[in-house]
Amino acid sequence: MTRFSAFALVKNALNGQTGWSEQWPDAQPKAEYDVVIVGAGGHGLGAAHYLAKEHGITNVAVIEKGWLGGGNTGRNTTIIRSNYLYDESARLYDHALDLWEGLSQELNYNVMFSRRGVLMLAHNVHDVQSFQRHVHANRLNGVDNTWLTPEQAKEYCPPLNISKDARYPVLGAALQKRAGTARHDAVAWGYARSAAARGVDIVQNCPVTAIRRGPSGAVEGVETARGFIRARKVAVSAAGHTSVIMDSAGVRMPLESFPLQALVSEPVKPCFPCVVMSNAVHAYMSQSDKGELVIGSGTDQYTSYSQRGGLPLIEHTLAAICEIFPIFTRMRMLRKWGGTVDVTPDRSAILGKTPVEGLYVNCGWGTGGFKATPGAAHTLAWTVAKDEPHRINAPFTLDRFRTGRLIDEAAAAAVAH
Amino acid sequence: MLLIHCPYCDESLPEMEFAYAGEAHIARPVDPNAVSDDEWRDHLFVRSNVRGPHYERWRHVHGCARFFNAVRDTVSDRVLGTYAAGAPRPSLADLGVEE
Numbered sequence: 001m002t003r004f005s006a007f008a009l010v011k012n013a014l015n016g017q018t019g020w021s022e023q024w025p026d027a028q029p030k031a032e033y034d035v036v037i038v039g040a041g042g043h044g045l046g047a048a049h050y051l052a053k054e055h056g057i058t059n060v061a062v063i064e065k066g067w068l069g070g071g072n073t074g075r076n077t078t079i080i081r082s083n084y085l086y087d088e089s090a091r092l093y094d095h096a097l098d099l100w101e102g103l104s105q106e107l108n109y110n111v112m113f114s115r116r117g118v119l120m121l122a123h124n125v126h127d128v129q130s131f132q133r134h135v136h137a138n139r140l141n142g143v144d145n146t147w148l149t150p151e152q153a154k155e156y157c158p159p160l161n162i163s164k165d166a167r168y169p170v171l172g173a174a175l176q177k178r179a180g181t182a183r184h185d186a187v188a189w190g191y192a193r194s195a196a197a198r199g200v201d202i203v204q205n206c207p208v209t210a211i212r213r214g215p216s217g218a219v220e221g222v223e224t225a226r227g228f229i230r231a232r233k234v235a236v237s238a239a240g241h242t243s244v245i246m247d248s249a250g251v252r253m254p255l256e257s258f259p260l261q262a263l264v265s266e267p268v269k270p271c272f273p274c275v276v277m278s279n280a281v282h283a284y285m286s287q288s289d290k291g292e293l294v295i296g297s298g299t300d301q302y303t304s305y306s307q308r309g310g311l312p313l314i315e316h317t318l319a320a321i322c323e324i325f326p327i328f329t330r331m332r333m334l335r336k337w338g339g340t341v342d343v344t345p346d347r348s349a350i351l352g353k354t355p356v357e358g359l360y361v362n363c364g365w366g367t368g369g370f371k372a373t374p375g376a377a378h379t380l381a382w383t384v385a386k387d388e389p390h391r392i393n394a395p396f397t398l399d400r401f402r403t404g405r406l407i408d409e410a411a412a413a414a415v416a417h
Numbered sequence: 418m419l420l421i422h423c424p425y426c427d428e429s430l431p432e433m434e435f436a437y438a439g440e441a442h443i444a445r446p447v448d449p450n451a452v453s454d455d456e457w458r459d460h461l462f463v464r465s466n467v468r469g470p471h472y473e474r475w476r477h478v479h480g481c482a483r484f485f486n487a488v489r490d491t492v493s494d495r496v497l498g499t500y501a502a503g504a505p506r507p508s509l510a511d512l513g514v515e516e
């Protein structure tokens with residue numbers, strides 16, 4: 001693997017770009033591993049990277065049914081922020097944000113992390129009260145978040161319509177300046193490249209069909225389309241498909257999988273400086289470095305594994321975008337797509353051990369787990385390596401749905417993230 | 418967009434007339450004090466989240482406003498059949514679906 005550097009760039013510019021090696025080999029599965037990770041999204045690939053780098057565990061395979069990064073990682077709108085309400089969430093997302101800041105250097109791969117700020121609009125009295133509560137809670141947790149007047153919000157994001165008679169009047173906004181976006185594919189690729197360089201096998205086009213348990217009940221390995229692969233430990237990080245895989249191990253999950261859609265416009269010159277979210281109307285937007293407006297909506301109402309959603313939702317989202325940003329009413333949209341997001345009853349993730357020995361799960365990130373990628377991957381690797389949770393993911397147990405110790409961000413935000 | 422048949426109005430109508438209401442045939446325990454924490458968790462939070470034929474509740478909010486049940490394939494999103502709330506859970510064969 002070639003290290004990326006200014007020197008390598010110049011050298012390859014002079015030798016006709018012939019000096020680059022492949023980023024990661026297309027591995028064939030071995031008969032046995034110490035750890036098998038199911039799902040090569042950002043979370044699974046990241047966990048493999050941290051297992052190898054921080055815990056010295058390199059006899060690891062990441063097994064992916066399609067192509068790496070082709071799940072929600074490659075379909076998401078890349079909003080990164082950490083201004084969640086509860087202490088548990090603030091710690092987890094802020095841990096991720098800390099890792100995001102050094103990620104390009106750590107991976108020697110440009111993940112294009114951009115701290116352009118995330119602005120959350122308040123449209124009614126309830127929004128104002130709830131966001132101000134968030135701002136205060138965040139400050140107590142050392143998470144940056146500030147309250148802006150409509151005029152200050154407009155100054156931060158000039159395309160915003162703050163007129164008093166707007167369909168969705170802007171009464172103020174919460175701004176997290178440290179928040180922003182990153183390039184989704186690069187995150188998957190960067191982690192894959194780094195994990196593979198440390199000896200991890202990344203096996204693509206190989207669906208895991210079931211988890212096999214031995215006579216004692218402990219995990220023995222995974223059944224796949226290419227045969228049985230033995231493993232001492234299995235970590236399921238399969239987003240929308242987690243229920244199906246865990247079911248095969250006899251663990252029923254508190255999850256429902258919904259379609260979540262996004263779309264992009266034709267590319268235009270830079271005109272939109274930050275990320276804007278409007279939870280009340282379920283629409284959010286940013287501009288990619290290519291110039292496309294990247295627009296996301298809320299989930300469709302029904303569960304589905306189709307990776308598609310309905311047009312009524314897109315219509316609703318675009319209607320809201322046109323009201324809030326009248327300058328975009330004549331913008332043409334290029335593509336829309338959907339992912340399958342796994343949603344928990346309290347809208348917080350499940351990350352930790354399971355009732356099955358040797359089986360770990362990382363799921364329930366729903367509509368907002370891209371921002372958590374480095375943090376989830378880092379704490380998942382820790383949990384698998386040490387067979388006990390890191391203190392940051394310790395509250396995010398599966399058992400909380402039995403004990404009632406929920407982390408109820410659903411009630412706190414009542415929306416997509 | 419889904420096309421859903423309301424068993425009461427006896428019409429196939431666009432999804433926008435309906436509201437989804439979650440998995441069907443989940444009965445609330447008659448005496449919540451008598452159930453264990455595990456059973457209460459299963460009732461409140463655990464869902465089958467089927468990849469394939471899913472038994473679910475819908476409400477014809479912009480029509481007759483009544484609840485009914487549907488069986489929908491969650492891979493193709495095709496509604497395989499609908500039936501009145503309170504009716505027994507039909508098999509796929511009952512709905513004329515080949516397995």
Ligand SMILES: Cc1cc2nc3c(=O)[nH]c(=O)nc-3n(C[C@H](O)[C@H](O)[C@H](O)COP(=O)(O)OP(=O)(O)OC[C@H]3O[C@@H](n4cnc5c(N)ncnc54)[C@H](O)[C@@H]3O)c2cc1C
Pocket residue numbers: 038039040041042043044063064065066067068069070071072073074075076077078079080206207208209237238239240241245260261262296337338339340341365366367368369370371372417
């Ligand atoms: C449209 C959309 C917009 C979003 N916007 C944002 C956002 O702005 N900010 C944010 O923070 N989050 C956002 N999210 C959520 C975010 O994308 C996810 O929470 C996050 O990417 C999850 O990462 P992951 O690695 O866990 O899952 P994935 O990237 O989905 O990886 C799971 C992998 O498991 C594989 N898999 C599944 N079943 C099997 C099997 N049986 N065998 C082998 N492999 C299997 C899948 O193919 C997939 O590649 C969005 C999601 C969508 C769909």
Ligand SMILES: [Zn+2]
Pocket residue numbers: 423424425426427477480481482483
């Ligand atoms: Zn009706």
